[in-house]
Amino acid sequence: MLVTTSTHLEGYKVTEHLGVIRGITVRSRGVGGNFLGGLQTLVGGRNSVYTDLCEQARQEAYDLMMQHAHQHGANAVINMRYDANEVMQGVTEVLAYGTAVKVEKV
Secondary structure (H helix, E strand, C coil): CEECCCCCCCCEEEEEEEEEEEEEEEEECCHHHHHHHHHHHHHCCCCHHHHHHHHHHHHHHHHHHHHHHHHCCCCEEEEEEEEEEEEECCEEEEEEEEEEEEEEEC
16 A cells, blocks of 8 residues: 555556545553653653654554555555544544545556
């Protein structure tokens, strides 16, 4: 599966647009993780606890988006983006989305 943030894939021709696809996850850090993350903010610098949480959430949303693209019969996703929103304090929604397409090499 080819994925790009561009509206086209160089060297490929879009033969069919299959629609918007998405993957969504909602994540929160447990009490222990919040405690450790809070301690790291006191020290300053890179906060590995929250960095890892964000990376896991983005990867999960991406994987779900890819599953959705496969379900639509796509072999590529163009104009791929991420979005994140705080649902409530300490709970974040991460969305990966794009346009599912069929492409062929030119």
